[in-house]
Amino acid sequence: MATGEFTTHSPEETIQLGHQLARELKPPQLVVLRGELGTGKTTLVKGIAEGFQAASQDDVTSPTFTLIHEYRGPSVNVFHIDLYRIDTDRELETLGIDDLYGDSNVLLIEWGEKFARFERERHVEIRFRRLGENERRIRVSGL
Amino acid sequence: MPDTYILGIESSCDETAAAVVRSGEQVISNVVFSQIATHRPYGGVVPELASREHLRAILPVVRTALAEAERSYETVDAIAVTRGPGLPGALLVGISFAKALAYALDKPLIAVNHLEGHIHAVLLEERQKGNRDVPFPLLALVVSGGHTHLYLAEQRGQSWTYQNIGHTRDDAAGEAFDKVAKLLGLGYPGGPVIDQLAPHGNPQAVRFTFAQIKHRDRQQRGAAPERPHFDFSFSGIKTAVLRYVETHHMQRVIDARRAVLAEIPKPTTEDVLRVSDPMTLDLVASFQNAVIGDLAEKTLAAARAYDAATLFVTGGVAANSELRRRFEEQAAQQGLPVFFPSRPLSTDNAAMIAAAAYPKFLSHDFAEPELSAEAGAQLR
Numbered sequence: 001m002a003t004g005e006f007t008t009h010s011p012e013e014t015i016q017l018g019h020q021l022a023r024e025l026k027p028p029q030l031v032v033l034r035g036e037l038g039t040g041k042t043t044l045v046k047g048i049a050e051g052f053q054a055a056s057q058d059d060v061t062s063p064t065f066t067l068i069h070e071y072r073g074p075s076v077n078v079f080h081i082d083l084y085r086i087d088t089d090r091e092l093e094t095l096g097i098d099d100l101y102g103d104s105n106v107l108l109i110e111w112g113e114k115f116a117r118f119e120r121e122r123h124v125e126i127r128f129r130r131l132g133e134n135e136r137r138i139r140v141s142g143l
Numbered sequence: 144m145p146d147t148y149i150l151g152i153e154s155s156c157d158e159t160a161a162a163v164v165r166s167g168e169q170v171i172s173n174v175v176f177s178q179i180a181t182h183r184p185y186g187g188v189v190p191e192l193a194s195r196e197h198l199r200a201i202l203p204v205v206r207t208a209l210a211e212a213e214r215s216y217e218t219v220d221a222i223a224v225t226r227g228p229g230l231p232g233a234l235l236v237g238i239s240f241a242k243a244l245a246y247a248l249d250k251p252l253i254a255v256n257h258l259e260g261h262i263h264a265v266l267l268e269e270r271q272k273g274n275r276d277v278p279f280p281l282l283a284l285v286v287s288g289g290h291t292h293l294y295l296a297e298q299r300g301q302s303w304t305y306q307n308i309g310h311t312r313d314d315a316a317g318e319a320f321d322k323v324a325k326l327l328g329l330g331y332p333g334g335p336v337i338d339q340l341a342p343h344g345n346p347q348a349v350r351f352t353f354a355q356i357k358h359r360d361r362q363q364r365g366a367a368p369e370r371p372h373f374d375f376s377f378s379g380i381k382t383a384v385l386r387y388v389e390t391h392h393m394q395r396v397i398d399a400r401r402a403v404l405a406e407i408p409k410p411t412t413e414d415v416l417r418v419s420d421p422m423t424l425d426l427v428a429s430f431q432n433a434v435i436g437d438l439a440e441k442t443l444a445a446a447r448a449y450d451a452a453t454l455f456v457t458g459g460v461a462a463n464s465e466l467r468r469r470f471e472e473q474a475a476q477q478g479l480p481v482f483f484p485s486r487p488l489s490t491d492n493a494a495m496i497a498a499a500a501y502p503k504f505l506s507h508d509f510a511e512p513e514l515s516a517e518a519g520a521q522l523r
Contacts, residue, residue, distance in 0.1 A: 037322070038382025042313055058374065062314045064322070065289040066230065123271065 003141045010134050013041045016059055017138060018047015021126075024143055027076050027104050030121055032112035035128025040136045041110050044126065045080050048108065052076040063110075067095060076104055083111040147504055148212070150219040150244075151497030152205065154237030155229025155257045156289065159200035160493035163212035163219065165324060167263075167501030168270035172211035173487065173494040176200040194232035201240050208493070216248055223500030226254040226510075227520030228289070234516035243516060253500040254510040257491075258303065258522045261457040262296060264484040264495035275480075282451035284442045287458035287490075288317035288332070291375050291438075293445050294522060301506040305522045308445055309373035312356065316434055317460045319377040323384050323430055327393075327423060328401035329415060335503045337427055338463045339412040340419060344428030351380050351433035373445040377434065384430055396420055435466045439473050446479055454481040462489040 008014045025031070033041040039066070046057040054073030063069040063082040071078040077099050086092050092115060100107055112118035122142070127136040153160040162173040209215065224241035227234055228429050245252035262283045269277060280298045293309035314322070317334060324333025329340070356374045388394065400418040404410050419427075438460075446454055456470050461483050474481035488495060503509070 037326070037385050038378065042378065058312055061311055062318060062378065065315060065318050066228070068518075070519065 003143060004139075006138045006140070007131065008136050008138060009042070011040070011043045014043045014136060014138070015047035015050070018044045018049075019051040022048050022051020025106055025124070027106050028101060029106045029123050030101075030118070031106065031108045031124045031126060032118050032122045033056055033108060033110045033126050033128065034113050036130070038136070039128035041128055041132050042080075044128075044138065045108050047077075048106070049073075049078045049080070052106070054078045055107075067101075068097075076106055079105060079107045081107060081109045081112075083109065083114055086111075086114070089115070091139075106118065147221070147501065148214060148219045149221050149223050149253070149497040149500050149504060150205070150208070150214075151255075151493035151495070152201075152222065152224045152237045152241050153257070153260070153493040153496045154197045154201065154233050155225045155227065155489055156491060157196075158482060158491040159197045159204050159206040159260075160496075161201075161208035161216055161238075161498050162492065162494035163208055164267065164494050164497035164501070167267060167498045170267065170271065170494045171214070172208045174204050174208040174211065175487070175490075175492050176204050194230070194236055195439075197233055197236035198224045200281075201224055201236055202386060205240070205244075216244070219250065221245075221251040221253055221500065221504050222248075223253040223255050223496050223503075224242040224510075224514075225257045225260065225516065227517035228257055229516075229518060231518045232515045234518065237294065238514060238516055242272035242512070251504065251507075252510045252512075252514065253503045253508070254514050255496045255499045255503070256520055256522045257496075258285050258290060258292060258294070259303070259491060260495035260499045261287070261484075262294065262305075262455060263375060264488040265457050265482050266491070267454040267494065267498035268484055268488060269482060278452035278480075280451050281453045281455060282442070282446050282449060283457060284315050284438065284459045284461075286438060286456070286460040288321060288334075288460075289315050291315045291377070292522075293373055293442065295449055295451070298502075299516075302508070303502060303503045305523065308370065308449065309375065309441065311375040313376050313378035314381060315460075316375070316377055316438060318358060319381050319434060320431075320460070322381050323427075326385060326388065326397070327397075327427065328397040328404065329419075329427075330401075330404055330410065334460060334463060336412075336415060336464065337431055338423055340415060341428040343416065343423070343432045344424030344426070346428040346432035348425035349429035350430065351461055353379065353433070353437050371445075371448050373448075375437065375441060377437075380430065380433060384426065387426060390424060391420065396423070402436055431463075431465060435463070435469050438466065439469050442470075443473055443477060443479070446474075446477065451479065454479050456481060456483050457489065459490045462486045493500060 046060040049055040052073040054071035069080040124142040127139040160175040163171040291311040295306045320333035
């Protein structure tokens with residue numbers, strides 16, 4: 001798959017793409033998800049977590065309030081992190097994200113682009129753009 | 144049965160709270176220290192602020208709760224604390240404090256699930272009013288900033304069991320209120336300000352539709368047939384509000400409003416109304432109407448499907464006045480008794496934790512000394 005651009009036409013297709021990405025993402029992996037509100041970031045995470053057999057798509061919910069959601073799979077653990085409300089490096093430090101780096105862990109970070117360190121440290125970037133009511137352009141780079 | 148006094152401690156999110164409750168039926172004291180003023184500039188709960196503020200507040204809050212109850216550490220019978228779900232750092236402050244207290248005083252320690260606490264808040268107040276007749280099965284909608292869950296609760300002897308029959312697939316209802324308020328420049332938290340503005344707008348002005356949630360067949364692997372689920376989704380409506388703002392070119396008005404409100408230390412409803420144009424008010428009213436309509440429709444459908452005899456609506460969003468009106472009206476049409484906590488017990492508090500601990504006290508369901516925070520604790 002490597003770097004690529006995909007157009008999905010429904011949340012179901014976005015989840016399917018997540019299943020495919022799970023086959024390509026080899027831990028340890030730091031992935032930054034970039035896109036405005038409502039462009040499908042959490043929906044793609046549903047597919048990725050399900051692809052790793054770490055969670056059912058119905059159980060993957062927004063981590064905006066709880067900040068970090070952890071899904072443990074048979075061989076890979078998925079951490080879904082949302083920095084929407086984190087603004088300073090000090091606040092970020094207290095989340096202890098460094099402790100989550102591990103050989104069998106995949107970190108998926110929403111709003112990670114707010115912090116320079118994730119721009120440096122990320123392995124993969126996935127950009128989301130809204131094309132229409134249900135159409136989304138999803139660009140994967142660095143894989 | 145002699146009276147039992149339980150000291151409850153709650154620190155799962157942005158409230159540090161302590162309370163003394165007698166025998167699960169009488170609030171003796173209930174102290175809540177809210178960090179909302181601390182969080183307001185950030186538009187949400189910031190975990191580091193949360194744990195630092197909890198550390199600062201916990202001792203005075205517990206002392207005040209005991210003093211108001213005219214109790215000492217020695218004259219409470221047990222210590223109850225929220226185990227989760229919540230922010231790990233915040234939970235740990237309450238848990239460490241409660242463990243140390245229980246150990247030093249040689250009193251039992253009881254761990255309570257936060258969501259179970261919200262359910263028992265309703266029960267506690269009904270008992271306080273003298274209503275001991277809450278028929279089962281009991282359906283509870285727990286709806287707040289972090290949660291939108293439907294539980295079927297049953298009681299066998301002293302032990303309570305909970306079955307989850309629905310939850311949000313993406314955002315919690317309260318999170319949608321917060322995000323919409325933030326994107327409209329109305330500040331944090333979003334619930335109260337939207338509640339107060341909504342009556343000034345037309346709830347029919349903007350049509351929002353909810354996607355029909357497909358409940359995938361979970362019976363494929365030959366398992367026993369599962370009972371129906373009633374799941375929610377509030378991510379789409381947040382996006383729809385954002386689109387509306389974009390297509391109606393509201394951004395400049397929003398930025399101006401945000402700037403004005405940022406200058407006022409504690410904006411009143413009148414302050415917010417002065418900077419809210421009719422289009423914003425209509426959007427707010429329509430948004431609230433749609434979210435509440437969806438919550439009520441699915442909850443009442445679940446009540447029919449499970450033959451619920453009682454409905455509880457609890458959690459921070461249950462403080463919303465339109466939500467209460469709508470649930471009362473629709474439950475009455477179904478002949479279903481519906482109960483809400485009073486507003487102080489809707490949002491996070493420790494009285495609900497002490498109340499939920501009482502049946503556990505009676506059945507000696509005490510916490511292990513290794514008790515730790517469980518950020519993603521499930522209620523069963």
